[in-house]
Amino acid sequence: MRSRSDDIxxxxxxxxxxxxxxxxxxxxASMATVEDACSYAWLQLLxxxxxxxxxxxxxxxxxxxxxEGWRLAALEREAVTYTPGFDDQDRPEGHLPEPxxxxxxxxxxxxxxxxxxxxxxxxxxxxxxxxxAFGLTYLEIAxxxxxxxxxxxxxxxxxRHRIRTAACDEPSPPEPPVDRLASxxxxxxxxx
Numbered sequence: 356m357r358s359r360s361d362d363i364x365x366x367x368x369x370x371x372x373x374x375x376x377x378x379x380x381x382x383x384a385s386m387a388t389v390e391d392a393c394s395y396a397w398l399q400l401l402x403x404x405x406x407x408x409x410x411x412x413x414x415x416x417x418x419x420x421x422x423e424g425w426r427l428a429a430l431e432r433e434a435v436t437y438t439p440g441f442d443d444q445d446r447p448e449g450h451l452p453e454p455x456x457x458x459x460x461x462x463x464x465x466x467x468x469x470x471x472x473x474x475x476x477x478x479x480x481x482x483x484x485x486x487x488a489f490g491l492t493y494l495e496i497a498x499x500x501x502x503x504x505x506x507x508x509x510x511x512x513x514x515r516h517r518i519r520t521a522a523c524d525e526p527s528p529p530e531p532p533v534d535r536l537a538s539x540x541x542x543x544x545x546x547x
Contacts, residue, residue: 359404360401362408363397363400363401363408366408366412367397370413370416371393371397373413374393374396374413374416374417374420375389375390375393377417378392378393378417378420378421378424381421381424382421382424382425382428383428384424384427384428384431385431388424388427388428388431389424391423391424391427392420392421392423392424392427393416393420395419395420395423396416396417396419396420396423397416399419400412400415400416400419429495432489432490432491432495469518472517472518472521473485473518475517475521476514476517476518479500479510480510480511480513480514480517481514482500483496483500483507483510483511483514484510484511484514484515484518486499486500487511493507493508493511
């Protein structure tokens with residue numbers, strides 16, 4: 356007679372690759388996070404004697420792995436760390452690609468101006484924009500800033516608008532009536 360562990364081992368051999376593919380497609384996190392989430396689901400299956408190893412068990416494993424994957428991905432986003440640069444020989448395989456290098460002085464100046472525009476935002480808008488830039492969702496930003504999701508949406512819209520308007524280098528031409536007023540024409544003459 357086969358033990359439950361033997362049954363789970365056979366079930367694992369049959370369903371593990373498919374489970375990882377499905378969870379990777381749903382969670383959208385790093386491969387290590389997906390593997391950890393799937394391992395957690397299999398461990399929970401070992402602990403649960405009430406889950407029958409049939410078609411429903413695959414759905415149960417998927418739900419457990421996806422929820423764990425979401426939790427781990429959120430923790431992964433919170434733990435934004437800085438790792439000093441490696442020499443080219445010391446760079447591990449599979450490391451994130453290098454960011455696009457700025458090739459000209461003009462591009463460097465434009466990037467500097469954009470950073471200055473972000474720094475010029477009011478404190479709450481700047482914080483919301485930076486948290487959003489780090490990949491946090493509106494809900495996560497709301498929790499960190501202790502505001503509502505609607506407030507986060509408003510702060511981000513205002514911040515984006517201010518950055519866009521500050522990015523316009525050319526001042527808009529004044530309207531013709533303003534030109535006429537500046538040249539000394541009376542309001543009555545302009546209205547005629």
